[in-house]
Amino acid sequence: MKHLLKVFLLCLLLGTASAGEYKIELVADGLSYPWAIAFLPDGDMLVTERSGQLRRISNGKLQQQAIGNLPDMFVGGQGGLMDIILDPDFALNQRLYISLSTGTKSANSTRVISARLIENTLKDINIIFTASTSKDTPHHFGGRLAFLPDQTLLITVGEGFDYREKAQSLDNHFGKLIRINKDGTIPSDNPFIGREGALPEIWSYGHRNPQGLLVSADGTVWLHEHGPRGGDELNIIEPGNNYGWPAISFGMDYSGAYVTPYTEAPGMQQPVIHWTPSIAPSGFCEYTGAVFENWKGNLFVATLAEKSVRRLVMQGGKVASQEILFTELDQRIREVRASADGYLYLLTDSEDGQLLRVSPSVN
Amino acid sequence: MKFIPPFMHFMFAVLTTYLLASMVGTQLVLADILSFGLRVSLRDRLLATVHDLVGLMPALFLLITGAFLVAFVVAALCRRFLGGKQDWWYLAAGFTSLPAALMLIKYFMGATLFAAARTSFGMLLIALCGLAGGWVYTRLSQNRGV
Numbered sequence: 001m002k003h004l005l006k007v008f009l010l011c012l013l014l015g016t017a018s019a020g021e022y023k024i025e026l027v028a029d030g031l032s033y034p035w036a037i038a039f040l041p042d043g044d045m046l047v048t049e050r051s052g053q054l055r056r057i058s059n060g061k062l063q064q065q066a067i068g069n070l071p072d073m074f075v076g077g078q079g080g081l082m083d084i085i086l087d088p089d090f091a092l093n094q095r096l097y098i099s100l101s102t103g104t105k106s107a108n109s110t111r112v113i114s115a116r117l118i119e120n121t122l123k124d125i126n127i128i129f130t131a132s133t134s135k136d137t138p139h140h141f142g143g144r145l146a147f148l149p150d151q152t153l154l155i156t157v158g159e160g161f162d163y164r165e166k167a168q169s170l171d172n173h174f175g176k177l178i179r180i181n182k183d184g185t186i187p188s189d190n191p192f193i194g195r196e197g198a199l200p201e202i203w204s205y206g207h208r209n210p211q212g213l214l215v216s217a218d219g220t221v222w223l224h225e226h227g228p229r230g231g232d233e234l235n236i237i238e239p240g241n242n243y244g245w246p247a248i249s250f251g252m253d254y255s256g257a258y259v260t261p262y263t264e265a266p267g268m269q270q271p272v273i274h275w276t277p278s279i280a281p282s283g284f285c286e287y288t289g290a291v292f293e294n295w296k297g298n299l300f301v302a303t304l305a306e307k308s309v310r311r312l313v314m315q316g317g318k319v320a321s322q323e324i325l326f327t328e329l330d331q332r333i334r335e336v337r338a339s340a341d342g343y344l345y346l347l348t349d350s351e352d353g354q355l356l357r358v359s360p361s362v363n
Numbered sequence: 364m365k366f367i368p369p370f371m372h373f374m375f376a377v378l379t380t381y382l383l384a385s386m387v388g389t390q391l392v393l394a395d396i397l398s399f400g401l402r403v404s405l406r407d408r409l410l411a412t413v414h415d416l417v418g419l420m421p422a423l424f425l426l427i428t429g430a431f432l433v434a435f436v437v438a439a440l441c442r443r444f445l446g447g448k449q450d451w452w453y454l455a456a457g458f459t460s461l462p463a464a465l466m467l468i469k470y471f472m473g474a475t476l477f478a479a480a481r482t483s484f485g486m487l488l489i490a491l492c493g494l495a496g497g498w499v500y501t502r503l504s505q506n507r508g509v
Contacts, residue, residue, distance in 0.1 A: 010505055036373060077473045105473075138473045162475045162481045168399050247399040256418035261411045265401050 004223035021294070023361045024329065027345070031055065031353040036083045036283070037337045037345055041091050046117075047347065047355060048098070050080035052116065055086075055097050056120065057355065068121040069083035073100040077138020083145045085180065085344040086118025087114075094118060095355035097128075097147040099155060107134040110141045110157050110173075114182065128153075128184030130208045131173040132199065134177055140226075144213035144284075148221070152179050154203065155225065156210035164246040168196035175245060177210065177223065177237060189238030206268065212284030212301060214254035220317070224284060224301060228259060230276035234301070235318060239283070246266035250276050272320050280305035282349070283335035291360060302333040304349055309336050329356075374437065376397040377427050380457070380496030382416070385423060387488045388479035389415040423477060426464060431496060434460035450501045457497020458490050465489070 033050035042047065045057040046067070052075045054067040079101030087095040094116045102111040109131040115122040142157030147153055159167040159175035167175025170192055178201045179190055192198035203225075212224035221237040221316060231251025235243055248262045250271075264270060275281070283302035287295045299312040307330055311323040326333065332349035339345060344358035389412045393403050433448045434456035442452045479485040 137469075164478075165395050165398070247396060247401055252418065255422050255478065256420070257385075257415040257478065258392060258411050258418070259478070260392070261403075261407055261414070262396070262401060265399075331396055339412055 022358050025357045027357050028057055034347040034353040036335055038084045039339050048081045048084050054080050055338040074103045076265055079138050079141050082143035085145045086152055097145055101141050103134055106136045109134045112155055131157050133172045137161045140209040142210050144214045146215050154179055156213050158209035161197045167245050169250055175207045176202050177204040201240050204237050204241050206245050208245045214284045216286045224281040228253055230278055232278050232281050233276040234273050235271050242268050251273045274282035279303040285336050285338050289338055291342030299308050300336045302336040304332040306331055328332045372500055376496040376500035377431045380427050380492045381500045383492035384415050384489055385419045391479045391485050410499035430460040447508050453501045458494040461489050461493040462486050
């Protein structure tokens with residue numbers, strides 16, 4: 001009965017949403033804080049739940065049995081099961097990459113594993129990255145994953161909230177973008193290889209809590225990150241660059257004090273744009289499909305605080321305009337992904353999270 | 364100070380700790396900025412200090428008020444039932460109240476909301492600011508003959 005009521009309410013909502021150029025359909029609900037989506041070649045979808053389950057959606061239906069054999073993880077605060085992406089050669093090797101938090105409440109960190117998906121079970125699991133220093137806060141894990149065109153893996157790691165100054169030192173993983181090979185080894189052309197005191201897997205630094213990572217069709221690496229009170233940032237990442245946190249920021253501390261009085265400094269990169277007040281950006285994708293002709297080439301940013309998806313119209317590496325979408329849902333949106341067939345999928349962030357599909361209102 | 368009502372003694376103590384803790388917090392944050400290789404001018408330092416005195420007012424002032432309220436009631440009860448000098452109880456209450464409150468917040472929220480208290484050194488300085496508040500309270504109360 002409760003389920004029927006939810007479907008009915010969503011249908012009412014669709015009336016409003018359909019007034020525009022799209023409609024929103026419920027694909028699955030009852031997901032516990034869903035975090036990320038991966039599209040399998042056979043049309044199935046995998047959805048991570050922050051509470052520690054990996055779920056499969058097959059023929060548009062959420063399978064009751066979760067994917068088995070996930071490793072132990074730390075679930076608490078913002079930590080748990082996070083991102084999932086497929087190996088670029090998934091069709092050949094069935095390998096996928098998953099970020100999660102590991103450890104305990106008093107000593108936890110961000111970890112990435114690779115595993116093969118055989119039927120409904122993970123097999124051949126390898127730990128390919130664990131952030132070097134553990135922390136005693138259950139916040140700011142980062143945890144987004146993306147492959148570069150050369151098949152090296154990028155991993156975002158947050159600065160752990162209480163450890164923000166460490167984002168400026170290269171001897172730890174807090175507040176860093178990491179680049180490793182698929183087997184966990186370090187690519188020989190990483191920018192800090194050979195620098196004394198620097199960890200060789202670091203690709204860029206000075207980040208806060210990056211929860212959006214995208215390698216766009218033209219090879220540009222985009223990263224967005226949560227600011228504190230204001231100062232959410234969209235950055236274009238170049239290897240070796242310092243993105244400034246917490247030496248420069250457009251945000252204030254939650255206490256009302258300065259994190260820093262400075263918004264720029266020599267040797268530190270400026271964001272492409274910053275969102276102040278905060279929208280709390282989370283998922284990220286580029287739309288390259290053919291279903292929404294007007295959206296082609298646009299970037300989409302899911303937001304938690306604004307309860308929306310921002311459509312960014314790009315021009316020459318800059319944001320020409322922004323449109324705020326899907327506020328009619330009145331839901332924190334954790335993830336936005338475009339499927340190969342051109343539809344947009346959203347994950348809402350709640351204990352009873354939903355997977356929603358956005359399609360044109362008129363065929 | 365007989366003309367000052369007891370409630371005002373308490374508020375003077377809170378205000379003293381607030382002013383000191385806010386200023387200490389700003390200087391610790393600016394010390395971090397210096398460590399990143401940025402130059403912090405005297406003007407920037409003064410402006411940041413004033414900014415934080417205003418910006419921290421709602422959160423930190425309330426936190427100190429709550430922490431002192433609990434700590435001073437406990438100090439009064441301890442003095443009553445355990446004996447000893449009033450001054451020592453209130454000094455101890457001032458010294459321990461803010462670290463206790465900040466640790467409780469961290470336990471429940473998983474984060475230290477007042478950035479200065481993230482290190483042991485910062486926490487010690489904040490405790491000393493609380494000690495100063497406790498001292499102000501004992502001075503004012505003694506002069507009134509409480």
